[in-house]
Amino acid sequence: MSYELREHTADVAVEATADSLGAVFAAVADGMAAAMTAETPDAGSRFTFEERAESREALLFDYLDRLIYERDVRNVLPVDHDAAVREADGEWVVEGSARGVPLNEVHARDLKAVTYSEMDLSEREADGGWHAYVVFDV
Template sequence: MSFDLREHTADVAVEATGDSLDAVFGAVADGMAAAMCDEIPDAGGERFAFSVAAESREALLFDYLDELIYERDVRGILPVDNEATVRESGGEWRVEGSARGVPLDRVEARDLKAVTYSEMDLSETADGWHAYVVFDV
């Protein structure tokens, strides 16, 4: 699982790969954290869990990242070390996610306003999964 930050006109994008859908969701979320903070502490912060449901894989990725931004704002934390388990059942997609919440007063974080659908890609490749997500900064 890996990610790269990409420059995007007035925004920032995360391009990620993973050997599974679970891994690419986690990689995009870790890339989002990296877009907000240059140096993430290796320790500190409590793990928290959450669940999100949506009607499609792409909508689920959007809602998953949006939930992490919400958790950042409400809890005052930077969600890092993200883990995700993605499943589809009966036409509904669901992710069970968890992250370590580093208190924002322990890091120098930049504001990242929102996830966007602009140019979003979530696709299966010969090597696993690829995702490209643009964030409004």
């Protein structure tokens, strides 16, 4: 699982690859956290959540949007992400967890929102892994 930050006009983008759909979700989330801060202390405790959506792309959007929501409500920077994605009863479901580092313990820049602009979530034909590209509004 890996990610890279990409420059994007006035925004920032994260490009990630992983062996599974859940791992690519987590890699994008790790990239999102890296776009907000360069260093994270070992502080904070884990929290869990679940999101559901009608498509994989909508689920990725909702997953990342939920992490931004958790940041704003809990006053923490979500880091060290873990995600498991499955299809159930015609919906896509992600069960996620992250460690919430208190914002007063990090110097973080604000990401306003996740966008659908240029979003890509695709299975790589060559090796069966996954690729994601997500733009964030800063």
